Amino acid sequence: MDIRLLRSSDIPLIQHANIENLPENYFLKYYLYHALSWPQLSFVAVDVSRPPKTPYDYPKIVGYVLAKMEEEPADGVQHGHITSLSVMRTHRRLGIAEKLMRQSQLAMVETFGGRYVSLHVRVSNKAAIHLYRDTLGFMTEKTESKYYADGEDAYCMKLDLDFIRDQIREEEEDDDAGEEKKKKKKNKGAEGEEGEDVDEGEAVGDVGRDPAAGSKGDQKIKVKVGRSLGVGELIEKDESKHS
Amino acid sequence: MPSLGFGEARHDATFVTRASDHFLRLSRSSIDDTITQNLNALETPARAGFDPASTSRLGPRPLSHQIDAAACSTFKHKVLFPTWQVRSDVLSYCSLVATSPDPDDPERALREAEHEKDRERVVDERLDPYSARFFPREARTEYLASILRQEMGPRNSDTMAPQTLSTREANLFRTVIRYYEDKQYKRGLKAAEQILKRNPKHGDTMSMKALILNAQGKTDEAFALAKDALTIDMKSYICWHVYGILYRTNKNFDEAIKAYKFALKLEPDSHQIQRDLAVLQVQMRDYQGYIQSRFVMLKARPQLRQNWTALAIAYHLDGNLQQAENILNTYEKSVTTTPLRTDFENSEALLYKNTIIAETGDIERALEHLESSCKNCLDRLAVMELRARYLAQLGRKEDAAKAYRALLERNSDHPDYYKCLVDALGIPTDDEAALKAVYDEYAAKNPRCDAAKRLPLDFLSGDLFRTAAKAYLTLMFDKGVPSTFANLKHLYSDAFKKESLPVLAEEYLKEHSGSSGAEGQANGDSSKGEGAALYFLAQHYNYYLSRDLSRATEFVEKAIELDSKNVDFHMTKARIFKHQGEVAKAAEAMDHARLLDTRDRYINSKAAKYQLRNDENEKALTTMGLFTRAETVGGPLADLTDMQCMWFLTEDGEAWQRRGDLGLALKRYHTVFNIFDIWQEDQFDFHSFSLRKGQIRAYIDLVRWEDQLREHPFYFRAALDAVNLYLSMHDKPQNGANGVEGSHANGDDAAERKKAAKKARKEAQKAEREAAEKAAKQDPNKGGAQKSKDAEDAKKKDDDPNGAKLAATTDPLGDAMKFLWHLLQFSPKNIEGQIAGFEVFIRRNKYLLALRCLKAALAINKGHPKVLEQATRLRKALGGDLGSLAPKVKEVIESELASVPGA
Structure with a gap:
């Protein structure tokens, strides 16, 4: 098993895994929309143990x-937001x-300074609910009645991601303790507009993390919205797929 | 003159633009008409009656008819000049009004609301760039200004084609565009026709009407009208642009590019057309053209970073790395302010530049740039991975090891990281213990990590392997991990490992016999412990490298005995039947497994697949229908097609082919082909979308993948099926247009199949009818929005749902070419494609092409019996036909064939 970032070329087999496993399906372009809007967020598990049959074999997702x-x-x-998550029945119980x-x-x-992550899950999907609630720490926000096309309700679940911010900050402090001091002075000026705190270290070295994520408080991050991004069509399709 | 009254009107807070319009129009015509009338009266005093000869007289008029100078002067000073003066005064006053602020505008709030709404508007810029245009409600000042512009400009002659519109009609034209944008096609058409009634030769309106017709699916009509519009108004960029759009929506990109280029010549400053052209150029991989277009766009708006990035992309895709980097550098230098760290576009642009530098091969510089410029980039994983790779490439082993360790901290289930870490640590590949120690460290750190425990099995040997494998199997069996066998079967290429694993599993079984593992027994989960080991052994004996199907059956039955409700066990039982060649039993067993968990789509899909393997197309579709969207018009098949379910379409086609229904088989293969067309077109939107999103690396990755799209095994399989089917159709021509004779069907069998296929088709048609009726009932009253959807549906309507027309082809080999070209182009190293290519070409007497396939196949596998047979056939075929070939061709073939063994 190989856990790695999604690539465009994986998409046909991701789509295959999706339609094999789940009733909520999407056409290829919707996967592309994810892969080209937030390429950092989607991951795949690849079966690397299969010997290739031709020079054109694609890794099995x-x-x-x-x-x-x-x-x-x-x-x-x-x-x-988690649009879709599934694991082949044959590859369960490996976490x-x-x-x-x-990873996501x-x-x-x-990358995006996310404060929390949300998702929908069928109220009958015990295994998934167990994963989200017990293993990952999601909370059930509310129940959305008849969310799925077949009339089933969905739990709308949420996980606060601030604990990851905290982890990142701690790691930065540990890793960069020495180097940080030297850099601090230099960066102060540039950080002024973000209402900086002494804790907000600049990432240094190979294990440095996103500095924006390390900043405290409810600082708002500018988000481009709407038609200027030209994504209207795709968003619309997203909604229609859910219902 | 009412001009003064108008001026006061403004202060009455009734802003009478309409009145001013009327005044101006009247004043102009009154002037013009007065001039004409008076001059006429002067010139032809009706004393002698009309003399027809006067019309043919060319020379100067007789002096007696000379206009009296005094009368002329009187008219000039008393009538003409004062009228002009008044008119001019009104115009200048109105201009003042039109350009001054208008705080009392009653429609301001409304307008702002419309602007607000526009911001949220959904735009499909790809299908109709005009939809992106926004024609807001005009402020009355703007409206006035537009009237003035028209009145002040020189008047066009009515007799000249193309026609120009009156202000009222010009406004109507704008509503046509607005209706088109809102997809209110019927209203748009009505408005367009209203204009055309008075101005039948208004090219722009005709073009807009064509665009609407095209959107309604009336492609032919649309093209005819757009062409008419062009002949009337060759100089209208709108006509050319629309013409291009028509071509583009009908996927004739080359013609679309030509039309856009014309439009652009007429209107060089149109950003819209330039952008449309650029997108088409990159879609068609005309990188030279794309560079040009992006250059023009950059010059027009150099303040936009995307325009710089886009030009760099154009150079990059064209292979000019140096120029790409220069462009990015130029932009960076021009920026004086430090971008925010949360500036995503900046972060990505820096990483994009970094990958360009790396592509030049100058890793040293790439690393330097990464460390100096990219350390704050928001894509942390990318920065870490690139850095680790560069360090490794530069031989800075110690730093590389550290970098890979950091990556393993993030994700200990990515085998590449281990491999690179081991490389960087310089551990000799035969020092198994030292290697294992690396993995053990991470296994200890991450109890839930699988890779660290499993990967050492790849390189360990002898007792070290046995010990590690035993520990791994024990852990997996205790946990009841169903994929244990799947994760280890690649080790079977090693004979020792292939022998050891089942022995270890049996040992485990002996130790755990009668129990389901400590944990398993506690919660009664029979898939753990003993069950897991039995399951492993059943799969072991079912695997082609270690196959013993009776033993496999033995183990799977034992497992089922332990738990008769376990889906995985029954699934394996079905697989064993399949390998025994018992397709019917396999389908039955898989369906049994499905019934054990009807909420799981995975097992449902497998059951359908096995039904297809058993040629039960209808049953399989019903099974699939348990999970497809109920409301999709056209039923499960339509949903599976919409959702691009490749495996089902291909397997369904293969089953129809086995059953002898060539039409449906071809239909499915063509559907797969078409889906690949869609996938190729899917990138279209992203040429502009990705620039706005700023995710350039992901975009480059997409473009490169799309270039290789059809090498995908999904394409290969369906295309090879299609080519082989066409070959068999060529060899055994069909009886009727709708013949259903299979390639290996014969006699009674064939007749029976024919009957069955006919019955099946009838059933399918019935089901389709019912589905359509049901759908019609479901959405009985959806209003305006639904109407445009109807048009879309009408466009999608399939006129050959059962592939009868495809099967009726008189040129199967010609049809096969459509599939074959892509096979040979994208998967040249797949011997099956070359073999099929040879078969097609030799039947078409294309000896050089056949020879090329033959040589390619030989290069892949020179001992392949089918290829050797083909070589003999080619020589034989040439023996008879070589005389008719050109001497040059003959010479080439003979010399090439001489080097082919067996020929």
């Missing part, structure tokens, strides 16, 4: 998480779903 940032958050808070989720959550914070 046995699990994937398709994630996005909410384009126009209703609450004004930057947050991620693949959990690993995929954790980390990137949501690092």
Whole structure:
């Protein structure tokens, strides 16, 4: 098993895994929309043990998480959303779903400054609910009645991602303790507009993390919205797929 | 003159633009008419009656008819000049009004609301760029200004084509565009026709009407009208632009590009057309053209970063890395302010530049740039991965090791990181213990990590392997991980490992016999412990490298005995039947497994697949229908097609082919082909979308993948099926147009199949009818929005749902070419494609092409019996036909064939 970032060329087999496993399906372009809008957020689990049959074999996808940032958050808070997550029945119990989720959550914070992640899950899907609630720490926000096309209700679940911010900050402090001091002075000026705190370290070295994610408080991040991005059509399709 | 009254009107807070319009029009015509009338009266005093000869007289008029100078002067000073003066005064006053602020504008709030709404408007810029245009409600000042512009400009002659519109009609024209944008096609058409009634030769209106017709699916009509519009108004950029759009929506990109280029010549400053052209150029991979277009766009708006990035992309895709980097550098230098760290576009642009530098091969510089400019980039994973890779490439092993360790901290389930870490640490590949120690460290750190425990099995040997494998299997069996066998079967290429694994599994079984593992027993989960080991062994004996199907059956039955409700066990049982060649039993067993968990789509999909393998197309579709969207018009098949379910379409086609229904088989293969067309077109929107989003690396990745799209096994399989089917159709021509004779069907069998296929088709038609009726009932009253959707549906309507027309082809080999070209172009190293190519070409007497396939196949596998047979056939075929070939061709073939063994 190989857990790694999604690539465009994976998409046909991600789509295959999706339609094999789940009733909520999407056409290829919708996957592309994710892969080209938030390429940092979607991950796949690949079965690398299959010997290739031809020079044109594509890695078999046995699990994937398709994630996005909410384009126009209703609450004004930057947050991620899990569009689809599934693992082939044959590859369960290896913790693949959990690993995929954790990678995606980390990137949501690092790259896009996400404060929380939301998702929908069928109320009858005990295994998934167990993963989200017990393993990953999601809370059930509300129940959306008849969310799915077949009339089933969905739990709307949320996970606060501030714990990842805190982790990142701690790691930065540990890793950069020495080097940080030298840099601090230099960066102060540039950071002024962000209402900086002494804790907000600049990332240094190979394990440095997103500095924006390390900043404190409810600072708002500018989000481009609406028609200027020309994504209207795709958003619309997203909604129609959910219902 | 009412001119003064108008001026006061403004202060009455009734802003009478309409009145001013009327006044200006009247005043002009009154002037013009007066001049004409008076001059006429002067010139032809009706004294002698009309003399027809006067019309043919060319020379100067006789002096007696000379206009009296005094009368002329009187008219000039008393009538003409004062009228002009008044008119001019009104115009200048109105201009003042039109350009001054208008705080009392009653429609301001309304207008602002419309602007607000526009911001949220959904735009499909790809299908109709005009939809992106926004024609807001005009402020009355603007309206006045537009009237003035028209009145002040020189008047066009009515006799000259193309016609120009009156102000009222010009406004109507704008509403046509607005209706088109809002997809209110019927209203748009009505308005367009209203204009055309008075101005039947107004090219722009005709073009807009054509655009609407095209949107309604009336493609032919649309093209005819657009052409008419062009002949009337060759100089209208709108006509050319619309013409291009028509071509583009009908996917004739080359013609669309030509039309856009014409439009652009007429209107060089149109950003819209330039952008449309640029997108088409990159879609068609005309990188030279794309560079040009992006250059023009950059010059027009150099303040936009995207325009710089876009030009860099154009150079990059064209292979000019140096120029690409220069463009990005130029922009960076021009920026004086430091971008915010949360500036995503900046962060991505820096990483994009970094990958360009790396592509030049100057890794040293790439690393330097990464460390100096990219350390704050928001894509942390990318920065870490690039840095680790550069360090490794530069041989800075210690730093590389550290970098890979950091990556493993993030994700310990990515095998590449281990491999690179081990490389960087310089551990000799035969020092198994040292290697294992690296993995053990991460296994200990991450108890839930699988890779660290499993990967050492790849390189360990002997007792080290046995110990590690035993520990791994024990852990997996205890946990009941169903993929244990799938994750280890690649080790079977090693004979020792292939022998050891089942022995270890049996040992485990002995130790755990009668129990389901400590944990398993506690919660009664039989898939753990003993069940897991039995399951592993069943799969082991079912695997082609270690196959013993009776033993496999033995183990799977034992497992089922342990838990008769376990889906995985039954699934494996079905697989064993399949390998025994018992397709019917396999389908039955898989369906049994499905019934054990009817809420799981995975097992449902597998059951359908096995039904297809058993040629039960109808049953399989019903099974699939349990999970497809109920409301999709056209039923499960339509949903599976919409959702691009490749495996089902291909398997369904293969089953129809086995059943002898060539039409449906071809239909499915063509559907797969068409989906690849859609996938190729899917990138279209992203040429502009990605620039706005700023995710350039992901975009480049997409473009490169799309270039290789059809090498995908999904395409290969369906296309090869289609080519082979066409070959068999060529060899055994069909009886009727709708013949259903299979390639291997014969006698009674064939007749029976024919009957069955006919019955099946009838059933399918019935089901389709019912589905359509049901759908019609479901949405009985959806208003305006639905209407445009109807038009769309009408466009999508399939006139050959059962592939009868496809099967009726008189040129199967010609049809096969459509599939074959892509096979040979994108998967040249797949021997099956070359073999099929040979078969097609030799039947078409294309000996050089056949020879090329043959040589390619030989290069892949020179001992392949089918290829050797083909070589003999080619020589034989040439023996008879070579005389008719051109001497040059003959010479080439003979010399090439001489080097082919067996020929």
